[in-house]
Amino acid sequence: MHYFVDIDPVAFSIGPVAVHWYGIMYLIAFAAFWFLGERRRRLGRLPVGPTAFSDLAFYGMIGVIVGGRVGYMLFYDTVSLIAHPLSLFRIWEGGMSFHGGLLGVLVAMWLWARRNGLHFFDVIDFVAPLVPIGLGMGRLGNFIGGELWGRHADVSWGMIFPRAIETAGHSIEQLKAMAAAGQLDHEARHPSQLYQMALEGFVLFCVLYAVSMKPRRRYLVSGLFALLYGLFRFAVEFVREPDQQLGYLAWGWLTMGQVLSLPLVVLGLVLILMSRRAPILSPRIVEDPPKDAR
Secondary structure (H helix, E strand, C coil): CCEECCCCCEEEEECCEEEEHHHHHHHHHHHHHHHHHHHHHHCCCCCCCHHHHHHHHHHHHHHHHHHHHHHHHHHCCHHHHHHCHHHHHCHHHCCCCHHHHHHHHHHHHHHHHHHHCCCHHHHHHHHHHHHHHHHHHHHHHHHHCCCCCECECCCCCCEECHHHCCCCCCCHHHHHHHHHCCCCHHHCECCHHHHHHHHHHHHHHHHHHHHHCCCCECCHHHHHHHHHHHHHHHHHCCCECCCCCCCCCECCCECHHHHHHHHHHHHHHHHHHHHCCCCECCCCCCCCCCHHHC
């Protein structure tokens, strides 16, 4: 029997306030970014004090949210954006793009690096290992919400996502009963959200964090991030259902996610090649001066 994905998107409620799992995933992502980033800062992986690092975290948060939303509307729902420009601000309706979020973070990091007099790629090399945890939590949030499911799959671990089914007026309880009776086995799909959580979250984090904690050349960590994410995303797109409003772009299999991932693969290879002639970065610990010395 295939697992029927029906998880309450509300984790808990406090009076009239409902706390959603997806919001909790974002909080975990930002908390992990802060905790691991501060730990690496104290080890000298970014030569700034805690105040500047706090600004970096704030810049990154704004970059993710603004870039993710703008990127989704531009890349995946341009028709709605043109017809209803104010839909850009309807974030409660969902719709975030990783590639848009990445561009947003790059712009934010460029502004922060310029303000603090640091090399742009030294900042990106520092931030890159902190990103996969957020990616993994985001994909787990997608799974809990029963969205961004995979394509139909004849595999034992295939799962049934009720939002992907033409319900024909059946209630969720009726669909559960039908799934238990094996009547919905043909609706089983790849849990592509979990594939992405494993690859873009766990594997990518382990590789980048291990490399970044050793003496390494500038551009290397950024290059590995772009290359591995691009490859992982391109591969998973073969079992992920394309966005309904776009479908396949060409040849009956090419998706927008794959098109947007190819430049990352190329960029990653270029940065890795550039790193071969780049300087090896040495840790340098910096702390804020005492308040009475400012």
